[in-house]
Amino acid sequence: MIRVGILGASGLAGGELIRLVLQHPDLELTFLGGSSSAGRRPAELHPGLRLDLGLTIETLPDSLADRCDVVFLATPAPVSAELAAELADQVPCVIDLSGAFRIRTPDLHDRWYPKVRRAEGLADRFVYGVPELIGDQLAGAALISLPGCFATAITIGLAPLVLSLGLNLRTVVVDGKTGSSGGGLELRTANLHPLRNGAIAPYSPAGHRHGAEVKDFLDRSKPGGVESLSMSAYGVSHVRGLMASSYVFTDDEVDARSLQRAYLRFYKEHPFVRVRRHNETLIPVPDPQAVLGSNYCDVTALHDEEGGRIVVLAALDNMVKGAAGQALQALNIRFGLPVETGLTMQPVMPA
Template structure:
């Protein structure tokens, strides 16, 4: 058994981590850490987790966490993760961070998107970043892992076959992202209250998003010969879970939708959690976040728009709390400790949700 600690257990991603770890046959939930709810039973903050009635949230002591855990999952704000990773690293336990503290390599770009989040640049350089499907070989020996944000996961998976497979050079990509309210976490904001959120389509990041900077940096590092210029607008919608990333890749590409579909199917054939969908295969157009909620799947598709100047439209849908956070964290744990990547993550989507 691998002993797992979850810090930030009171939050939405923390609750999902506990839910998934509890059903994993090879993971033992050894520590639950927090700050605001120290001493409270887990069920008091996550009413659905009643199978762990005697589990309480504890104060975080780095020495205690290292003693009790083989791997520590940080579901904490970026500033907190930066401090905890420094205290926990290099002392036996693997650290997997779900925040944005270590996603961006460049210190200048990090400061642009995470102002006030100080970090040790040498420590940041040691983190392995990326979606598990794309860096699985590196995860087996990684002691410091930074997972992409939910949008970054969807965008990267939508574009990876074009960048790494077809190597479409000098691409200009415009991303239209729409996500549910759980993507903003639990901090109370007036705009997040039901009377304002219900039925809304809110352009909360119309001229840029930090997850786009992650994708740009990842592709620049991993495929320096394929230039990708990426711009993004993000909107909040009335759903609680789920997001859709619509990626418009501009250029007069000499291909058709059938060629694209074959390229995507070939690229993702070894990867259980990425499902290449036909836009017309079900009673609702695919991909759609509704068809992945509660699961670790990401549904993708790509189409060639001959009438639109030859652009490519690549779509990706996922549950932001599972594949965009807790599910892919457990997926990284599986790779790191030699388990089958799908272990403990085979739950089917809940439709309708």
């Protein structure tokens, strides 16, 4: 059994990690870490978890290596940066769900994460990316940084254009909509039910750090590239789920048939990416409600000939494929397990 520790176990992502680790046949939960929640049982903090795990939330001990083979950091980015520096050479594998190490370029990192101070050289030791795109780098990796929820959807949506068709994307404009769980449990007036319910709130209309994260990753990828990527993000009244709509402008020739074939071919061997036809179901897809509770990302690429653009739609559950599920997917690859192990749950619909 692979021994698992979770730091930040009292948060939403921490609770989702606990849920998924418990149903994984090759994992044993051996440590739950937190500061303000130390001494409390997981069932007190996560009402859906009624099992007696024999664990309480603890503060960080002197050494986790004696108790854990892998540690998940479900902590805020500034905290993850500190914890990673402490654990990097102590625990065999550290998987960070925060934004602390996602952006490799120092100046770009400082712009979008000005409060996150990283130990010198530590960011270069992290393997970053969506597991479908960097699986070979995850095998045996000691430090893994997972993409943000929006970044996962956007990158999955754009990767076939850049990495398979080799297109030069002159301009990409991303419209992102996410449920309230994307903001975590921190109390904000704007997230109170009387204000959030039924709202479409433009909380980041003129740029979002997940967009910067995607461009930073694709700029280091070949053969194509992205000249300009901008993003606007909106909060909607759902709890789970997000949709990333990418409007792509390129001077390269492309048509609807070549798009569909490229996406099907690119994700043929990746079970968690479902290439959909927009009109194949009772409701138009991708739609976040068609993936809730699962580790799937649904993606569709449409050719808007009249508008001279490619429309890429990607939907996922931000708590699973956008966070905890993707973390277990990376763990499976890291430890040589079948990628679907513990992640075969189907979507819950209606939810």
